[in-house]
Amino acid sequence: SLLGIRTPGDGAPRSGYGIFLFYDLTEMRRLERVRKDFVANVSHEIRTPLTSISGFAEALMDGAIDDPKTARSFLEIIVNQSHRLNSIVTDLLHLATLESGKASLIMKPVELATQVDRILEAVRSVAKEKNIFLEVEIDPPSLMYETDEGKMNLVLSNLLDNALKYTPAGGTVRISGQLLSGRIEIAVSDSGIGIPKEDLSRIFERFYRVDRARSRELGGTGLGLSIVKHVLELLRGEIRVKSHPGEGSMFIVSLPSK
Numbered sequence: 001s002l003l004g005i006r007t008p009g010d011g012a013p014r015s016g017y018g019i020f021l022f023y024d025l026t027e028m029r030r031l032e033r034v035r036k037d038f039v040a041n042v043s044h045e046i047r048t049p050l051t052s053i054s055g056f057a058e059a060l061m062d063g064a065i066d067d068p069k070t071a072r073s074f075l076e077i078i079v080n081q082s083h084r085l086n087s088i089v090t091d092l093l094h095l096a097t098l099e100s101g102k103a104s105l106i107m108k109p110v111e112l113a114t115q116v117d118r119i120l121e122a123v124r125s126v127a128k129e130k131n132i133f134l135e136v137e138i139d140p141p142s143l144m145y146e147t148d149e150g151k152m153n154l155v156l157s158n159l160l161d162n163a164l165k166y167t168p169a170g171g172t173v174r175i176s177g178q179l180l181s182g183r184i185e186i187a188v189s190d191s192g193i194g195i196p197k198e199d200l201s202r203i204f205e206r207f208y209r210v211d212r213a214r215s216r217e218l219g220g221t222g223l224g225l226s227i228v229k230h231v232l233e234l235l236r237g238e239i240r241v242k243s244h245p246g247e248g249s250m251f252i253v254s255l256p257s258k
């Protein structure tokens with residue numbers, strides 16, 4: 001039967017099935033709770049920007065539109081919050097595909113330095129604005145590995161986005177790559193705010209943030225690292241974190257090189 005319950009007549013010892021059933025239900029309840037928490041979290045995360053969008057739009061309609069300065073600042077909020085909604089939905093779609101088990105891998109040889117260069121292009125303006133020094137050290141510079149480039153782009157851009165988000169102006173963000181006992185190791189490190197020890201084991205959970213308000217303010221969705229974790233599971237990779245609050249963090253990704 002569905003839960004593995006056996007009726008006394010089918011040859012199973014009577015004392016065994018009680019425990020079997022108990023474990024099954026506990027796991028099912030846990031999964032059900034995880035699913036419900038997730039739906040509640042998603043709803044909350046989506047409602048926050050939506051409330052702000054409708055609130056400021058209504059305020060404009062109620063007269064704020066007549067003062068150009070106020071109108072402009074309200075419109076800016078509306079645009080920002082729409083971008084935020086868009087990031088949440090994009091991240092949720094990535095997660096859904098990754099968790100569906102239907103994500104297919106397209107493996108091919110990739111030159112790490114070229115890949116990193118392309119990803120850096122997208123964040124160079126942010127780094128410049130915050131006066132953050134970007135450093136790349138790939139050894140050897142022609143280092144190649146076999147991977148799904150699109151999915152690894154998600155990993156590297158999420159780690160890099162975080163490094164930039166959680167590093168105050170004037171800091172440094174560094175990406176390094178090397179071969180180590182037949183595996184490729186890519187490290188993204190920063191001189192930022194760091195992560196308290198007690199949070200380190202939880203940051204890969206969906207929607208987990210050390211500082212919810214700060215993450216939101218910086219445009220975070222709380223989903224980035226869970227996407228990273230999922231992609232690395234698919235690619236038979238691993239990730240480790242070292243961090244010291246107030247000094248910085250280092251995320252080290254290790255992958256089979258072919």
Ligand code: ADP
Binds near residue numbers: 163194211
């Ligand atoms: P978010 O969108 O909030 O950045 P993530 O899943 O990418 O979500 O990260 C989860 C949390 O881990 C962040 O909210 C932040 O508290 C912490 N974190 C991730 N990367 C860093 C980093 N480089 N430095 C400091 N804290 C970080």
